[in-house]
Structures are given as C-alpha cells and as structure tokens.
Amino acid sequence: VEPLGIHDAESKADYVDVNPIGRVPALVLDNGEVLPESEVICEYLEDAYPDPPLLPKDAWGRAQVRLMSRISDIYIVMAMAERFNVVVDPPEKWDQKLIQKCLAETDKALEYLDEFIGDQGYAVGSTLSHADGTLAPILLLVDEWLPIFRGEPLLPKHQRVAKYWKNIQQDPICARVIEETRTAVHTAMGG
Ligand SMILES: N[C@@H](CCC(=O)N[C@@H](CS)C(=O)NCC(=O)O)C(=O)O
Numbered sequence: 233v234e235p236l237g238i239h240d241a242e243s244k245a246d247y248v249d250v251n252p253i254g255r256v257p258a259l260v261l262d263n264g265e266v267l268p269e270s271e272v273i274c275e276y277l278e279d280a281y282p283d284p285p286l287l288p289k290d291a292w293g294r295a296q297v298r299l300m301s302r303i304s305d306i307y308i309v310m311a312m313a314e315r316f317n318v319v320v321d322p323p324e325k326w327d328q329k330l331i332q333k334c335l336a337e338t339d340k341a342l343e344y345l346d347e348f349i350g351d352q353g354y355a356v357g358s359t360l361s362h363a364d365g366t367l368a369p370i371l372l373l374v375d376e377w378l379p380i381f382r383g384e385p386l387l388p389k390h391q392r393v394a395k396y397w398k399n400i401q402q403d404p405i406c407a408r409v410i411e412e413t414r415t416a417v418h419t420a421m422g423g
Contacts, residue, residue, distance in 0.1 A: 255313075271301045274362045286362045296356040299348055300363035304370050307341035312373060319380065319421060326381075335383040338374060346390040353399045360405060368406045369413040371397050377417060 244254060251258035251268045259267045259276070267273055278287055287294050315334040318326050345367075350356050355363035375387055375397065387394045400406045 270366065271298075271305055274301065274365065278362065286360065286365070288357060288359075288361065293356055293361075296348070296350070297361045297363040300345075300355045301366045303341065303345050303348065304366045307344055308338060308370050308374070311337035311341050312370075312378070315381070331381045331383075335378070335381060335386070338378065339386050339389065342374070342386055342390045342393055346392045349392050349396050351392060351395065354403075355396065355400075360403060364400055364403070364406055365409065367396070368400050368409050371400075372410050372413050373417065376414065 247256075248254045250260065251266060253268045255268070257268075257270055257273060259273045261267070267276055274286075278285070287297055311334055315331065318330065349367075352358040354360060355367050371387070371393070378386065387397055401410060
C-alpha cells in the first residue's frame with residue numbers, strides 16, 4: 233500500500249477525499265470501503281483476522297489493551313497532533329507558546345500511561361497485543377521527533393514507560409513497526 237502524505241494543503245485535500253476526517257490512518261479495503269480511526273481499525277482487523285490473536289482472552293486484559301489505546305489516542309496523540317503541522321514552517325516562525333503547551337500536555341499524558349502500563353515486557357501482560365501496536369510508533373515520535381522542539385527529554389521522566397520503550401524495541405515485530413514509522417516520518421518531514 234502506498235502511504236499518502238498529508239503534509240501540504242494539496243495532498244491533505246486529496247486525502248480528505250479518501251478520509252473525510254482528514255487524519256491518518258485510514259484503512260482502504262479491497263472493495264473500496266474506507267475505515268478511519270486507528271482503534272476502530274485495530275478492532276476491525278482483530279475481528280476479521282482473529283488468528284493469531286492480538287487481544288487477550290480475559291475481560292480485564294482486553295480492557296487494559298483498550299485503555300492503552302485510549303490513553304494514546306486521546307491524550308498522547310492529541311497533545312502532539314497539531315504540532316506536526318508546525319514543522320512545515322522554518323523554526324523562527326514556530327509558535328513557542330503552542331510548543332510549550334505540546335510538551336506539557338505530552339508530559340502529562342505520559343504520566344497517565346506510566347500509571348497503567350504493564351511491566352512484563354509488553355504493554356499488557358507478557359505477550360504482544362494491539363496496545364503495543366498503538367504505543368510503539370507513538371513513543372518513537374516522543375523519543376525521536378519531539379526533541380526538535382528542544383524541550384527536556386520526556387521519556388526518562390516516566391520510569392515505567394521508559395523501561396517499556398527499551399524492552400519493546402527488542403520485540404522483532406515491534407522493531408519492524410518502529411523502523412517503518414521512522415522511515416515514514418523521515419520521508420514526511422522532507423527526508
Ligand atoms: N483519533 C485519531 C487520531 C489520528 C491523528 O490525529 N493523526 C494525526 C497524525 S498522528 C493526523 O493525521 N494529523 C493530521 C492533521 O491534523 O492535519 C486516530 O486514532 O486515528
């Protein structure tokens with residue numbers, strides 16, 4: 233699948249034709265149906281392709297996976313999302329107030345995550361789940377992209393999250409997701 237960039241007005245307009253919400257990701261099925269919203273896409277993929285399972289069997293475990301997705305989506309992504317658009321301008325034009333708000337809100341969101349994230353190598357329990365699929369790419373952005381704003385590094389402040397981030401990079405599937413995200417971000421930022 234060719235990823236669609238949305239870093240300029242023209243490509244964003246094209247993308248809105250695909251996904252009226254205008255945010256990535258969106259899944260386009262072979263029959264042309266479009267499904268936006270990352271958490272909904274993961275739930276759909278789990279229902280459509282249940283083997284191997286990426287949701288635990290027990291109710292509590294499933295709730296924990298959904299909690300990780302929700303914390304990522306509502307708090308971490310939203311703290312950073314608007315600031316992705318800042319970097320199309322040269323640094324001297326960046327709105328410093330907006331940047332400080334982004335860093336403070338991301339820090340707060342990582343604090344929430346730190347309260348709930350698992351400590352057995354994965355976000356929930358000791359096996360891979362959708363929670364890792366959600367968190368690995370977003371923590372890469374916190375670790376490698378956010379420093380362009382020259383704030384203090386946020387991950388080391390949150391011990392459980394920092395430990396998780398170190399561990400999850402050792403998982404071969406997550407390592408691949410992280411590398412693909414790294415390449416995509418690099419390309420979107422103009423190489
Ligand atoms: N709730 C959405 C959030 C997605 C989101 O905010 N994506 C950001 C990038 S991480 C985006 O597309 N921003 C583009 C824009 O706001 O123009 C989801 O989980 O799919």
